[in-house]
Amino acid sequence: MASPSRERRDNHSPEEQPDSHSDHGMATSRNGGSEYSLTSLAGHDECFCSLHHAETSLNRMEAYLVNNQLTDVTLIAGSRHIPAHRLVLSAGSEYFAAMFTSDLREATQSEVVLQDVDGDALWMLVHYCYTGRIELREDTVETLLSTACLLQLTAVVDACCSFLMKQLHPSNCIGIRLFADTQGCMDLLKVAHNFTTEHFMEVIPNQEFLMLPADEVAKLLASDDLNVPSEEEIFHALMVWVKSDVASRKKDVSRLLSLVKLPLLMPSFIADYIETNPLFREDRVCQDLIMEALKYHLLPERRPMLQSPRTRPRKSTVGDLYAVGGMDANKGATSIEKYDLRANTWNHVASMSGRRLQFGVAVVDGRLYVVGGRDGLKTLNTVECYDIKSKTWTTLPPMSTHRHGLGVGILEGPLYAVGGHDGWSYLNTVERWDPQARQWSYVAPMSTQRSTVGVAVLNTKLYAVGGRDGSSCLRTVECYDPHTNKWLSCAPMASRRGGVGVGVVNGYLYALGGHDASASNPSAPRFDTVERYDPKTDTWTQVASMSIGRDAIGVCLLGDRLIAVGGYDGQHYLKLVEAYDTQNNEWQQVAPLNTGRAGACIVVIKNPLP
Template identity: 30%
Template sequence: MTSRSSTPLQSEEERERQWERERVKESCVLVEETKKHPDTVLKGLNRLRLNRELCDVVLCCGGQEFPCHRAVLASFSSYFQAMFTCGMLESRQDRVNVHGVEAHILDLLLTYAYTSEVAIPKEHVQDVLAAAHMLDVKAVQEKCCYYMRRHIDNNNCLGINSFAEAHSLEDLETSSMHYIIHHFGDVYMQEEFPSLPVDKVTKILSFEDLNVPKEEAVFEAAMLWINKCPTRSQHFEKFLELIRLPLISPSYLHDAMESLEVVKESLCCQRLISEAMEQHHLPYSEAVHPRRTKEVIVMVGGQSDGKLLDRVECLDPGRCYTNAPIYKSLTRLPFEVNMHGLAVLGEEDHQGQIQQHNGTALYVAGGQLLGSVSKKLWRYDPSHDDSWTMMASMNEARCDFGLVVLDGYLWAVGGQGCNKCFAERYDPRTNTWQLNKDMPRCSNHPVVVALDGLIYVFGAGSPDTDMAQLQCYHQRRMMGTVSRPTYRLAAHGGQVPHATYVPAYKYNPKTAEWTEVAPMQVPRSASAACTLNGKIYVIGGKRSSVVVQITNKVECYDPTTNQWTMCASMWHSCCYSGVVAMAGKIYVLGGLGDYGDLLAVQEYCDQTDTWESVCELPDYRTQRSSYPYKRRGPEPKGRSFFSCVSLWLSTDVKEVPYPKPHESDEDDSGSYYSD
């Protein structure tokens, strides 16, 4: 009896076929020529076709006749299968007319049907593809699409996209549109662009990933299309709504746009340009973001398990609930540092003004190095640079201080290692620092944020006494008269040595008066702070009495009512943590907890007054995120004393891989040392 043996990977159908062959072999002679037989049959059928033997239908196309076999046509084309098997008139005719295909193209397709191969001249690929799509010859269609995708360029991408759209070739249409988007700066200057239909132009201009050097190029493309025909001016308003006007310099808006007749005749267009002018004065977090970017949190330096870090990484909170990677490594600092300042500055336009809304450059100032305090300033733009560049140094070395962007300048406030009553301002246009000596109060470790043109300094105290107080000081007091509108600058959680009481004030630039404001409800230092929806949030910190206590308390200050409100407490108590307000949420990253550096990333929603632990920082012992995997081996190491900012990072930025850790990176005490 035949024994039934099979492998676990075989399907039921394959096993049945194998058993049947084994049964047949016992009583029969089995002939199998699986490779030669199909070729033999095709060659025989093609020989019959060429000799006009046993042909039962003649295809008529372009004045030429092609004798064929219905069975062969129906087997390689669903078009012919439906024609000959579904009771159509052609199924009873000896001669069938084929329309919409040229004779030499049909001849190429018949060659493929009878030989399984065909050589298509490059100049006929598009015509063959159209015919293969109509006759539903899948293999030829796929090969032609593949060839066209490989040969898309600036000159033909618009034509290929229109062709693919007309023939419902979705893959080819997607590939050609992807090329148009990523090379739009060159594509819109091609001859075909002004001839596109309005719907296609509208679709292209609305893409988030549209690759242009500046938003002005989008406006120029729209005007190039509109100027093709006088009647197209009716679409100008629609195009203007698609252009990110706040990203265009004020001088360009005034000189190139406001002077247009179509703008003068449209109140809606005038309103859009006026609103764009006003948005140039918004802080970075509220400004319109450039195309081809994604908002991420960038973390720089800090320490883990007592070891200083030189790491620069970005976190995408939107991926915390997916399986996609949530961290990306960027170019490392040239040194290891903690307690430094970090800020984002915008780019300079052709008039020498800093446009904060398009800022992508990171600035790292001061900080604590190995055994010293630094006064150096470094610059790095992840979208354009592959290394950090040293800029002009501060006048004083400082760490544990506040660094903020205000009206296109960097401001360094307070800190250790310097005269704590001094603040200084950096001008990126001249690469110079200016020292200011009239800070009203000294402060060890302020955390600085921008809000509506005033300078706030929160909660200073001596090592034994935490003070829940707030100081505000306007930049005009420090620098004299300024010509441009300003934003507020806030610093939180500082300490004033030997002070037992520090009053809280707000300086009004319009009245040049100091006004006392309400103190915080929970005294603390080493807290983090940020602004969200016009309010100031002070988060975590430590309370010093007899024993230092790390807190999870959060409170919110409303400048319009001069009142503090207690918010929901964090899940984890922390101080010296990183904090960012981004996408309508507040993110608190790492920090120093009761038992060491924290891994947790906590998210706060002001609408529901709730906290959630969304993910974890990378484990600096294993160099990978430990969330949500089960931990094994040594306790993972978090991060504290670092700085972080939100940044609209280009989607083209590539990850810079870091060296993997080795067992030798851990010393006898268990501290982790990175490469």
């Protein structure tokens, strides 16, 4: 029945005034209803909502489904006949909505045949349309997912994908990856692919890998994200796959071998395992690939011209990059961060034993050597060693000279400490640490006093680049030959660069950033420019600039990229990290540091040899 009005009528026209009936003692309206009925006393409308209406209705519909009552269509999948209700199916599935609300013939058919659909999976999904619940099991989830994709049941598809992600294992990840690709489930594909690359060493022995078609093996081997300790493992994986069916897979060997980074293998490995392998002897392409790899080792001076995807190392094989200390907003960072190239993340891994600024760091026998610097009060000559594995610090014999603003480098075994400032004057002296004798000794001094000097090793020589000598920043460069114990002058840079960062890639030396400012002008502009030195022609060439000007940059080679870490732009200590691609002559930003810092020492500890 219609609900009565709740409006109060306080003002009436003469025609609307009620008649008075003294015998009843109350007023009535013209139509006989009471003007003072209960509904007229309330002030607001109300709306009742049953909290369990939808659940109750669906439960009743489910009962109609189970008891085959009021059904108006039968779905047929194989031998399975499933009576159902068009309205419920259309409400739950975009697929059925399109089928039953259009001009398709199925809209009026009492029976609808679904070709190539699993009957049990269809029943589970029909039941889901009535209940919103479905059971996911390992043995049926893939069939369920593919059927849910067909019926456009997005929520079920997502639930199945999440379930499969939890089931990933080295023995099934390739199958799940291929299945996700077939179904167009991109999130599952990405997760399964990442799992496969992360656990590749565990995936190799499994049947799924051995049964892969050549095209899928090629996709895997082409990935630089494969988590392997060395490129030798990639070659072994290829051989395991080929040997499981040599007759049919021999035709694919040359194509797949081209995806192994042969130039990055040890020469002895190439000679022992590849050059003598009968599979490659009669194949011209394989022979060319082997020759390319041998040339890369025999002619190191030609490596800049021999660059290709095969000379770009996989991310897991380049070692670990460490950013040690530096100046930060708290006037001295003691933290050590490690960069994970595969994950593109920085993580705090250790702390220095105390505050040090403008020190040097080098890697000797897989350990970090921290040399000299200043602690904020005095210049240091002390040397400490950090063992990455045991996470312990030990003290080594000190240098003969206190030095901050020095540069360090490893040349043919010994460690060199170059120039710097002793707290009173700029230095041209150089000391050498003999790791066998465990002692320091002086070698020939540089021709020029240099502090905040860039030091790098290139072609068995030690280079000292730029810096400042007390009166000005320097553009001069000199190199040290350990066999003659002499320093020789090289061509100067185009710009004076104090606080310059230096690194070496493919036979070239790079000078990054820096400044040409007096000590009294700390906020002067910093350089974003980069110069490249060719030792064969003794010339400098300008290459692509960094994104911003900065000095006190930490620079190191990681794989085939030159990494520029942190620095100071005249106002801020930077978290910025950029990687230089020599082939494309361009800089790309990578994950920033957790702590902005300038003058951090950047080193790489390489993976142990296989």
